[in-house]
Amino acid sequence: MSLAPSPNGPVRLLAALVAVALGGAVAAFWRVPAAANSDHRGHPFHVTIAEVEYNPETNRFEVALRVDPLDLQQALAKRLKQPERDLERIENLQDHLNGYVADHFRIVGADGSSPANPLSWVGHEIDVKTAWLYFEITAPDRTAPDSCIVAQTMFQELEPNYVHTINYAHGRLRTTLRLTYEQPRAPLKRG
Secondary structure: OOOOOOOOHHHHHHHHHHHHHOOOOOHHHHOOOOOOOOOHHHOOOOEEEEEEEEEOOOOEEEEEEEEOHHHHHHHHHHHHOOOOOOHHHOOOHHHHHHHHHHHHEEEEOOOOOOOOOOEEEEEEEEOOOOEEEEEEEEOOOOOOHHHOEEEEOOOOOOOOOOEEEEEEEEOOEEEEEEEOOOOOEEEOOOO
């Protein structure tokens, strides 16, 4: 391949960008390799990112959780024992999302033995590249919120190398946790 400038260079670059955006749909025409794969093992990063903030007025943890929509689709298909389909076509999607998240994302008391409080579903936003899940969890009774333990195991039934980043905020306290298959839980406040 020549590194010399070519009048077709911008066209090939544009074709590559379009191929990435469309998941390789135009790749065959432009002979650009497909950049996306619907198989969960095909994407290079297996991560979720959660923004967790404690609200002292409501005694709740408010959570905004970003996940990969394809992994969410595969996890729900496995959970429901149904063929995989578009998330928008799943009946009672909100109930299924709530159930799946409640089974895999928990905040419990400092001793780790208290039962997890149920989560209150707020909503979701799903597009081609990302899915945002919004919910709240009431802080465990008689536990300082910063001493609670968070556990996150979503999608590990699909890919054990998933990394879950938890960004926690309460007042001036800011901390970031990294949870994995080997360490699926950690105290919200380090130190």
